[in-house]
Amino acid sequence: MRRLLARRMKFHLLGAFLVSMGCATLYKFGIAEPRKRAYAEFYKSYDPMKDFEAMKAAGVLECAPPK
Amino acid sequence: MLASRVFSLVGRRSISTSLCLRAHGHAGVVKAEDYTLPGYVDRRDVPLPEVAFVRDLSAQQKELKEKEKASWSALSVDEKVELYRIKFNETYAEMNKGTNEWKTILGGALFFLGVTGLILIWQKHFMYGAIPHTFSDEWLSAQTKRMLDMRVNPVEGISAQWDFDKNEWKK
Numbered sequence: 001m002r003r004l005l006a007r008r009m010k011f012h013l014l015g016a017f018l019v020s021m022g023c024a025t026l027y028k029f030g031i032a033e034p035r036k037r038a039y040a041e042f043y044k045s046y047d048p049m050k051d052f053e054a055m056k057a058a059g060v061l062e063c064a065p066p067k
Numbered sequence: 068m069l070a071s072r073v074f075s076l077v078g079r080r081s082i083s084t085s086l087c088l089r090a091h092g093h094a095g096v097v098k099a100e101d102y103t104l105p106g107y108v109d110r111r112d113v114p115l116p117e118v119a120f121v122r123d124l125s126a127q128q129k130e131l132k133e134k135e136k137a138s139w140s141a142l143s144v145d146e147k148v149e150l151y152r153i154k155f156n157e158t159y160a161e162m163n164k165g166t167n168e169w170k171t172i173l174g175g176a177l178f179f180l181g182v183t184g185l186i187l188i189w190q191k192h193f194m195y196g197a198i199p200h201t202f203s204d205e206w207l208s209a210q211t212k213r214m215l216d217m218r219v220n221p222v223e224g225i226s227a228q229w230d231f232d233k234n235e236w237k238k
Contacts, residue, residue, distance in 0.1 A: 035223065042222045051218060054231070058216035 109155075109162050120156045128153060 056064045105117035124132065128149070134142065135150055142150070151158075200206065211225075218226045230237045 038223050038227075042227075055216060055218060060213065060216045 107156065109157050111159075111163065116155075119154045121153045124153065 052064075055061055057066050059066050107116045107118050107120050109116075121128065131146060131149060132153075134146070139147075201210075215226055215229050215231075220226055228237050229235075
């Protein structure tokens with residue numbers, strides 16, 4: 001029973017730190033970085049006018065009918 | 068003042084509780100109830116409870132307590148264990164031992180989830196009416212086509228999964 005609280009506290013402080021840092025790292029490299037890369041890739045070769053013409057032709061723009 | 072009026076109305080006899088009745092037979096001193104005295108408790112955070120576990124010692128145990136007053140190296144291991152058991156109910160190991168309660172809890176929770184599932188199935192079959200027409204296959208495919216035409220979520224979402232040149236879903 002000697003140093004019961006100290007031992008428990010050390011264990012849990014270390015554990016909490018590792019778990020929270022682990023979660024943050026996993027999120028950054030599992031979700032945040034891929035998302036940034038996806039956006040960069042998309043906008044590298046994005047032509048807004050071509051997109052606009054495609055949407056116009058499909059007939060979804062009320063003020064720009066496909067006439 | 069109002070309380071004393073009630074007192075005289077109700078009468079002294081009905082005020083006497085069982086404790087007071089007992090007191091009248093013992094020169095006015097009420098016997099202390101068990102719950103009012105310091106108690107023994109097996110808890111991890113109370114290493115030395117207020118009283119010993121065994122309250123009334125047998126003759127043998129009383130002898131042992133007398134022997135305890137002398138040098139402790141004269142005590143055998145069994146006597147030391149007996150003295151411990153007089154003082155404490157469970158050892159820390161016994162007290163902290165895990166139970167199999169989690170199995171009961173998990174089983175009970177899953178069982179009631181199953182019952183809920185059965186209730187939901189019954190409801191879908193017997194109670195609910197038809198779902199809206201906007202869930203039909205034709206409507207859903209027209210809806211998806213319109214979403215792709217509008218380029219909904221083109222970076223990571225649905226329009227990113229569609230190949231606009233080949234007019235099919237990306238592999």
